[in-house]
Structures are given as structure tokens and as C-alpha cells.
Amino acid sequence: MGHRVIILGGGFGGLYxxxxxxxxxxxxxxxxxxxxxxxxxxxxxQVATGELSPADVAFPLRAIFSSYPKIRVIMGEANDIDVxxxxxxxxxxxxxxxxxxxxxxxxxNHYFGNDAWAAYAPGLKSIEDxxxxxxxxxxxxxxxxxxxxxxxxxxWLTFVVVGAGPTGxxxxxxxxEIANDTLRGDFRHVNPEEARILLVDNSxxxxxxxxxxxSQHAEKSLIGLGVxxxxxxxxxxxxxxxxxxxxxxxxxxxTAHTVLWAAGVTASxxxxxxxxxxxxxxxxxxRVPVDKYCNVDGHPEIFVIGDLAWxxxxxxxxxxxxxxxxxxxxxxxxxxxRQRLRGETVHPFHYFDKGTLxxxxxxxxxxxxxxxxxxxxxxxxxWLFVHLMYLVSFQNRVVVFIxxxxxxxxxxRGARLITGDPVPYEAVRKISPKDTDxxxxxxxxxxxxxxxxxxRN
Amino acid sequence: MGHRVIILGGGFGGLYxxxxxxxxxxxxxxxxxxxxxxxxxxxxxQVATGELSPADVAFPLRAIFSSYPKIRVIMGEANDIDVxxxxxxxxxxxxxxxxxxxxxxxxxNHYFGNDAWAAYAPGLKSIEDxxxxxxxxxxxxxxxxxxxxxxxxxxWLTFVVVGAGPTGxxxxxxxxEIANDTLRGDFRHVNPEEARILLVDNSxxxxxxxxxxxSQHAEKSLIGLGVxxxxxxxxxxxxxxxxxxxxxxxxxxxTAHTVLWAAGVTASxxxxxxxxxxxxxxxxxxRVPVDKYCNVDGHPEIFVIGDLAWxxxxxxxxxxxxxxxxxxxxxxxxxxxRQRLRGETVHPFHYFDKGTLxxxxxxxxxxxxxxxxxxxxxxxxxWLFVHLMYLVSFQNRVVVFIxxxxxxxxxxRGARLITGDPVPYEAVRKISPKDTDxxxxxxxxxxxxxxxxxxRN
Numbered sequence: 001m002g003h004r005v006i007i008l009g010g011g012f013g014g015l016y017x018x019x020x021x022x023x024x025x026x027x028x029x030x031x032x033x034x035x036x037x038x039x040x041x042x043x044x045x046q047v048a049t050g051e052l053s054p055a056d057v058a059f060p061l062r063a064i065f066s067s068y069p070k071i072r073v074i075m076g077e078a079n080d081i082d083v084x085x086x087x088x089x090x091x092x093x094x095x096x097x098x099x100x101x102x103x104x105x106x107x108x109n110h111y112f113g114n115d116a117w118a119a120y121a122p123g124l125k126s127i128e129d130x131x132x133x134x135x136x137x138x139x140x141x142x143x144x145x146x147x148x149x150x151x152x153x154x155x156w157l158t159f160v161v162v163g164a165g166p167t168g169x170x171x172x173x174x175x176x177e178i179a180n181d182t183l184r185g186d187f188r189h190v191n192p193e194e195a196r197i198l199l200v201d202n203s204x205x206x207x208x209x210x211x212x213x214x215s216q217h218a219e220k221s222l223i224g225l226g227v228x229x230x231x232x233x234x235x236x237x238x239x240x241x242x243x244x245x246x247x248x249x250x251x252x253x254x255t256a257h258t259v260l261w262a263a264g265v266t267a268s269x270x271x272x273x274x275x276x277x278x279x280x281x282x283x284x285x286x287r288v289p290v291d292k293y294c295n296v297d298g299h300p301e302i303f304v305i306g307d308l309a310w311x312x313x314x315x316x317x318x319x320x321x322x323x324x325x326x327x328x329x330x331x332x333x334x335x336x337x338r339q340r341l342r343g344e345t346v347h348p349f350h351y352f353d354k355g356t357l358x359x360x361x362x363x364x365x366x367x368x369x370x371x372x373x374x375x376x377x378x379x380x381x382x383w384l385f386v387h388l389m390y391l392v393s394f395q396n397r398v399v400v401f402i403x404x405x406x407x408x409x410x411x412x413r414g415a416r417l418i419t420g421d422p423v424p425y426e427a428v429r430k431i432s433p434k435d436t437d438x439x440x441x442x443x444x445x446x447x448x449x450x451x452x453x454x455x456r457n
Numbered sequence: 458m459g460h461r462v463i464i465l466g467g468g469f470g471g472l473y474x475x476x477x478x479x480x481x482x483x484x485x486x487x488x489x490x491x492x493x494x495x496x497x498x499x500x501x502x503q504v505a506t507g508e509l510s511p512a513d514v515a516f517p518l519r520a521i522f523s524s525y526p527k528i529r530v531i532m533g534e535a536n537d538i539d540v541x542x543x544x545x546x547x548x549x550x551x552x553x554x555x556x557x558x559x560x561x562x563x564x565x566n567h568y569f570g571n572d573a574w575a576a577y578a579p580g581l582k583s584i585e586d587x588x589x590x591x592x593x594x595x596x597x598x599x600x601x602x603x604x605x606x607x608x609x610x611x612x613w614l615t616f617v618v619v620g621a622g623p624t625g626x627x628x629x630x631x632x633x634e635i636a637n638d639t640l641r642g643d644f645r646h647v648n649p650e651e652a653r654i655l656l657v658d659n660s661x662x663x664x665x666x667x668x669x670x671x672s673q674h675a676e677k678s679l680i681g682l683g684v685x686x687x688x689x690x691x692x693x694x695x696x697x698x699x700x701x702x703x704x705x706x707x708x709x710x711x712t713a714h715t716v717l718w719a720a721g722v723t724a725s726x727x728x729x730x731x732x733x734x735x736x737x738x739x740x741x742x743x744r745v746p747v748d749k750y751c752n753v754d755g756h757p758e759i760f761v762i763g764d765l766a767w768x769x770x771x772x773x774x775x776x777x778x779x780x781x782x783x784x785x786x787x788x789x790x791x792x793x794x795r796q797r798l799r800g801e802t803v804h805p806f807h808y809f810d811k812g813t814l815x816x817x818x819x820x821x822x823x824x825x826x827x828x829x830x831x832x833x834x835x836x837x838x839x840w841l842f843v844h845l846m847y848l849v850s851f852q853n854r855v856v857v858f859i860x861x862x863x864x865x866x867x868x869x870r871g872a873r874l875i876t877g878d879p880v881p882y883e884a885v886r887k888i889s890p891k892d893t894d895x896x897x898x899x900x901x902x903x904x905x906x907x908x909x910x911x912x913r914n
Contacts, residue, residue, distance in 0.1 A: 417493065419511060419584050
């Protein structure tokens with residue numbers, strides 16, 4: 001019986017931790033996830049926009065670890081942690097003892113206390129989220145084709161993306177391509193190019209975590225795709241008919257049937273349980289504070305990594321919630337555990353920032369490698385290469401490469417299927433012109449040919 | 458304004474009709490479907506068994522027809538037909554006038570009056586059905602891995618496929634491959650090869666529509682994959698815990714958490730409306746009788762084709778509900794309509810039977826081309842070739858070819874994702890040994906190492 005390691009969560013942190021632990025024969029590793037697959041989140045927006053299929057960006061965990069005899073995979077959910085007896089309690093009533101526990105359950109969509117918005121503005125964290133968003137986007141054009149009034153037509157062709165971080169920029173850029181390229185010629189009444197794509201953010205620029213000149217390049221690319229940005233706009237309400245913003249110019253109402261949420265995530269529910277059981281106080285976004293060794297205070301046997309963890313770098317700034325941090329932490333905790341068991345010196349975790357990429361659309365991306373800032377074709381090729389290389393299976397690399405190639409050559413998106421409920425949104429669909437919010441003084445919907453205000457110059 | 462043709466349903470019949478009408482400039486064609494895609498039904502079982510993704514077997518209708526300027530595609534559902542004023546009434550309140558109406562809305566799952574069985578034994582007609590079945594199959598192995606009693610373990614590893622036609626044989630064969638090859642080495646407690654796969658049918662052989670020697674070859678292949686057939690078994694009940702059969706030996710109970718339905722389909726709901734509006738009496742399976750010209754009696758402007766139609770061949774036998782019939786009828790109605798409009802002689806529809814194929818598993822299929830009966834590798838290669846060639850888009854042909862190649866070489870199924878409700882079947886999962894039907898005198902569950910009875914010798 002080796003040292004028992006439980007890894008909770010099969011995202012980037014859990015996957016890399018499991019691989020690193022699994023390569024060493026002195027550990028009995030159990031990987032527990034609610035799902036039976038690892039999800040490659042960075043390409044999830046392409047599932048949402050009909051370019052890739054769910055199976056292209058998700059990999060069965062058992063297949064990944066079938067060649068690791070010391071790794072056991074369980075599909076299950078953790079309900080609680082018995083930190084005294086070192087047992088993880090599962091939702092199915094079972095429990096799993098551990099000597100070392102690695103928690104990497106990540107983050108989930110967060111609506112800043114307005115959970116009702118979730119029904120109208122899906123976020124993008126799971127496969128189901130992605131197919132839901134795909135359904136909304138594609139169905140909007142179908143409904144516009146059948147619209148009987150200009151108001152309805154306009155509301156179906158208005159897309160609001162809330163949040164101008166990487167996910168919001170990717171979604172808005174892909175929407176621009178769908179409207180301008182993919183659907184061109186597909187409709188007899190609708191002109192997809194009349195779609196209004198609005199990117200709303202409460203800051204003053206897109207990609208706020210990047211350098212200002214990178215943001216500027218990104219925004220230029222978005223404008224080229226027909227995406228308009230509304231800055232300094234705080235969302236105050238979302239319902240079936242649109243979004244209300246509080247801007248410098250007062251309240252603004254946007255009538256839109258399709259609102260996508262890319263504005264915020266919060267740490268997984270498990271953070272609260274860790275806080276209750278160990279006494280640590282959760283940080284911003286519900287994240288669990290960990291020390292330089294990724295440990296929860298007073299519990300050298302519990303590691304928290306990835307988006308769930310709140311770890312300060314050498315400048316006392318929290319590490320960002322991005323995949324490379326989780327991957328490096330995953331590898332680190334396996335190494336640190338082995339070193340501790342052998343009585344060797346354990347060095348603190350140090351994040352090595354290889355650079356950041358964000359894609360906007362066809363042949364268009366931005367990249368920031370330290371002081372080197374790139375944009376355009378070269379950044380895009382780098383993005384393609386990096387994402388293909390990090391895909392887990394060789395089969396998926398080949399299939400994704402082929403799909404991208406076809407998409408690049410034909411502008412077609414093979415996965416634009418509307419699945420789920422056959423004819424949805426009946427309630428929303430049958431709005432009459434009277435039902436729209438045009439009566440609201442500050443909120444008359446902008447005509448299709450008018451630029452929304454305020455637009456950044 | 459040309460002759461207005463409405464085609465209802467984008468399956469094989471509707472697709473081929475729309476293409477044939479669309480190539481002629483004198484028709485204004487409207488294709489209406491509830492879904493935004495054409496579904497390639499023959500490969501749907503591969504989505505259900507984790508080999509392909511939904512987008513690999515479904516093609517956006519708008520993409521197919523974007524190069525046909527005379528074809529308009531509407532995503533919608535027909536509620537009624539006004540045969541007097543020649544208008545189709547849609548569920549969204551709109552109506553569409555027609556000069557010629559082609560109805561090809563196909564068939565749906567049919568539980569012989571026991572609709573409650575649908576919840577326990579999903580059929581295989583839609584993308585949603587396929588992902589639901591995939592979920593059930595894969596989740597069963599996950600639950601078996603966590604099972605705490607032998608009874609639970611056995612119930613999760615027992616798979617019952619009801620119906621031994623082509624779909625049932627394909628599903629059972631794929632289940633055999635999953636258990637014997639795909640999941641080998643993936644579990645630490647479960648031995649997937651212990652799975653019991655039972656193919657139940659009320660006839661005396663598999664593939665009853667094929668010649669007896671072909672059935673025999675198919676059954677031999679199934680036995681090689683670990684599939685056991687129970688013949689002359691009539692299902693009398695299906696619930697969350699299993700299936701009850703009435704056999705020659707009396708009542709038999711099979712405890713199983715996974716039951717798949719491939720036993721019957723019935724014509725789409727629209728058949729009833731056609732019957733009410735035109736006065737024709739529906740035939741077996743709710744199918745609409747049509748004359749030699751695919752017309753409903755007294756309505757030369759209404760064609761019914763595909764699985765919804767009941768058309769007799771020269772020997773007064775009904776044409777089978779298979780894709781080639783629908784395709785040929787689709788092409789025929791376009792030709793017949795043009796000939797009628799031009800006052801030319803219209804010849805009756807004649808079905809040309811090119812032969813029938815059924816696949817069982819890796820390198821194993823059966824084929825019947827008139828008096829030529831094939832089985833094994835050559836039949837399988839024919840099956841692969843035919844199915845790749847009939848796939849609608851070039852991109853999908855390439856992707857499916859690659860996925861099949863990987864699957865052939867690695868035995869892996871890339872699309873084995875459990876999506877939908879994260880941890881489902883809680884109610885089913887927590888059965889205690891006492892809850893199983895072992896108390897029923899005629900129904901003690903067979904131990905895993907015992908052959909079920911009666912097995913065909």
C-alpha cells in the first residue's frame with residue numbers, strides 16, 4: 001500500500017497532478033471528477049460557435065490514464081472533507097481515505113448575486129453551456145428569418161456579450177465571423193451581416209489584463225469583424241428581452257434575445273467547505289488562500305491548485321486563473337509531495353509565465369510574451385500551434401486540425417447544429433412589438449443601421 | 458413566381474426531393490424541418506456508442522442548400538394542412554401556400570402502447586436519443602465501478618437491447634466491442650468483459666428481413682462479440698430495474714439498469730392529420746397509403762414519401778422503411794411533378810433495390826444483393842465505402858474516415874463523453890440488494906457467469 005493521493009477535479013490542475021503522481025510508483029492515486037472527461041476549456045468557445053464538436057475538446061479520463069496502473073479514476077462528486085480522519089466524503093455515500101489531498105475543482109459562472117440572469121445569459125464553463133450557447137446563437141438567425149415585425153427581427157439579430165476578457169473577445173469575434181462569413185447566402189430574408197454584436201464591459205478597454213497597446217490591436221480586429229464595444233457599462237438587469245446598462249451617459253436599454261455571459265467566474269462550491277473545515281478565510285472570488293507550497297494553512301497534506309486557489313506571487317499579487325498556472329501547480333504538488341516524503345528540501349512554487357495569447361478570429365490574435373507584444377497572423381499561428389499541441393489526444397489533434405483547415409478554406413462551420421429542445425423559446429419568440437421595452441424613455445432600441453452609443457473612438 | 462413546392466421534413470426523402478426540385482428553375486422550393494440539420498440516421502448508432510460526434514452525422518440544411526438560390530429553408534413545425542386552400546399551417550402561427558406538397562416526416566420510436574417504457578428504454582431516432590443512450594451505456598460502467606454489492610454490479614453490467622433488426626444488431630455489436638476492446642484496462646474494479654449483452658426479439662432469428670443464412674452469419678458474429686440472443690421473447694414490462702419477458706419457457710425477469718429500444722417505430726404524427734384531411738385510412742404502423750405515383754388518393758398535388766408512406770410494390774408488398782426507398786421516391790416526385798406540369802406521360806414509381814447491408818462490428822457485416830449473400834470483411838468494407846460515400850459533406854467524410862481509422866487501430870472511441878445531467882440516475886443507483894426483483898419466483902437474476910436461457914443453439 002503506497003501513499004494514498006486523492007486528486008479532486010480533472011481540469012488542467014488535476015490532470016497534470018495525476019500524471020506527475022502517476023509516474024511515480026510510490027503513490028496510489030485516485031482521480032475523482034463529476035464528469036468522465038477532461039475538458040480543454042480554451043477551445044470551448046469553438047464548440048459554442050459551431051466550429052468544433054464536444055468530443056473534439058473533451059477527452060475521457062479513463063482513456064488518458066488507462067496506461068497508468070497506479071491511477072484509479074472515479075466518476076463522483078465530493079460532498080465534504082473529514083480533515084481530522086483524512087477522508088473525502090462522496091455524494092453517493094461512499095468515502096475515500098487520503099494521505100495527500102489535491103483539490104483542483106476550478107471555477108464556475110458567477111452572476112454577481114443575480115442568479116436569475118443565468119437563464120437569459122448562459123456562461124461558458126461546461127460542454128452543456130457550450131451547446132446551449134450554440135443553440136441560442138444559431139436559433140436567433142432562424143427566428144429572425146421567420147420574424148414578422150422589424151422590432152422582432154432587430155431583437156433576434158442583436159447579440160450582447162457581457163465581459164471583454166479573453167472569453168468575451170473570442171465569443172464576440174466568432175459571432176462576427178458567423179454573421180459575416182459562415183451564414184452568408186444561407187438565408188433568403190435575413191441578411192446576417194445586419195447582426196449587431198455588442199461587447200459590453202465595465203472597464204475602459206478589451207482584454208484588461210493585457211497591455212494597453214495589445215488591447216488596442218484586439219479592438220481594431222473586433223471592429224473589423226463588425227463587433228462594437230460599449231465600455232464603462234455596468235449591467236443592472238438581464239431578462240428575456242434584453243440588457244439594461246448603467247453607463248456614464250445614464251441608463252441604457254439594449255433589446256436583444258441573445259445575451260452571453262463572459263463577465264465573471266467564482267471559485268467552485270468546494271471552497272466554502274475547505275474554509276469551514278480548515279478555518280481559512282476565502283479571498284476574492286471565493287478562492288482558497290494557499291501558501292508558497294500550495295498548501296492550506298495548517299494542512300501540509302492538503303493542496304489547493306488552479307482557479308480555486310489564491311496564491312500570491314513574489315510581488316504579492318495573486319496568480320491569474322489561467323491554465324498554465326494550474327498545470328505548473330499540478331506538476332509542482334507531485335514533486336513537493338515526493339520530496340517531503342523523502343525528507344528532501346522542498347522549494348516554494350514559482351510560476352513561470354510563458355506569455356499570454358488571445359484569439360479574435362480568422363488570422364487574428366494578440367500575444368504578449370514579456371515585453372514582446374504580437375498581433376495579427378503570426379500571433380494567430382502561434383495560438384493555433386500552442387492549442388493544437390496542448391490538446392490531449394493525437395486523434396483530437398488531427399481532427400481539430402482538419403476542421404480548422406476546412407473552416408479556413410470554406411468559411412463553413414460543420415458543427416452548427418441546433419440540438420436539445422426542438423423548437424424552443426416559444427414564449428420569447430412570440431413577443432409582439434408592444435411588449436418590447438421601447439416605452440422606456442432612456443431605452444429605445446437603436447435601429448439596425450445606427451451605431452450604438454457610447455462606442456469607443 | 459414559379460410553381461410553389463413545399464417539402465416537409467429534411468430526412469433522406471426530403472433532402473433528395475429538395476435537391477431534385479432545386480435543380481430546376483421553374484420551382485420555388487421551401488424545405489421545412491423542425492431541426493436545422495439533416496441527420497444521417499444509418500450512422501446514428503455510432504454516436505450512441507461513442508465512436509462519432511453528433512456533428513459527424515448531421516449536416517446543417519442551410520449549408521447544403523446555400524448554393525441553391527431557389528430553395529428556402531425554414532426551421533419550423535407543421536401543425537395542420539389546409540388541403541382545400543393548399544396551405545401548410547405552422548406551429549409558430551405562420552402559414553405557407555403550396556402548389557405541390559411533399560411530406561416526408563418519417564417515423565418515431567414506438568413502444569406498442571407502453572409509452573412509460575420510453576423513460577427506461579430510450580430508442581434511437583434523434584441526436585438527443587443518441588447522446589442519451591451514450592450517457593446510459595458509459596454511465597453503467599462508471600456505476601459498476603462504484604457498486605458495493607454483487608447484485609448492483611451485475612445489474613449495471615447487464616445490457617438489454619430489445620429488437621434484433623439492423624439497429625438492434627448494430628447497438629448490440631457495438632456494446633460487445635465497448636466491453637471487450639474499448640474499455641479494456643480502463644477500470645480497476647470492473648472487468649468490462651463481464652458485461653452481459655442480451656439481444657431480445659420476439660422472432661426466431663436476428664435480422665428477420667434478411668435471408669436465413671445471412672441471419673446465421675450475423676448471429677455467429679454477435680456470439681463472437683459476447684452478445685447472447687433471446688428469441689421468441691415478448692417484452693411485457695420495462696422499469697428502472699429491468700425487463701420482463703414472456704417466452705416459451707414462461708415469464709423471465711432480467712435485472713438490468715440499461716435497456717435500449719430498437720423494437721419498433723411508427724409513422725410521424727403528421728400521418729393522422731393527412732388521414733383526417735384527405736380521408737385515407739392509415740395502414741400498419743400509422744403509415745399513409747399512397748398510389749403508384751406516391752400521391753395520396755384524390756390529391757395529385759400531395760406526395761407522401763419515405764417511412765411515412767405505405768406504398769405497394771409490383772408484388773403488392775409494402776416497400777420497406779429504408780433510406781434508399783426514400784431517396785428514390787424523393788427524386789421521383791420532382792421528376793413526376795415536372796412531367797405533369799409539362800403534360801408529359803408520368804411513369805409510376807419503381808423501387809430499384811440495390812441490396813441491403815447490416816454491420817455487426819469491427820471487420821464484420823452482412824450483405825444481401827439479390828441472390829448474392831456476403832459476410833465478413835468484404836461485406837464490412839462495402840458497408841464502410843457505401844456509408845462514407847453517402848455522407849453529405851466532404852469535411853464529414855474526411856473526419857469520419859479518420860475517426861474510423863483511429864478506432865480501428867487503437868480500439869479507442871474518442872467520443873465516449875457522458876454529457877447532460879452530471880451525476881444522474883441517483884434513484885436507480887441507490888438500489889439496495891433487497892430492492893432487486895430476486896424475490897420473484899420466475900425471475901431470479903442470472904449470476905454473471907451463467908448463460909441466460911433460452912439461448913439459441
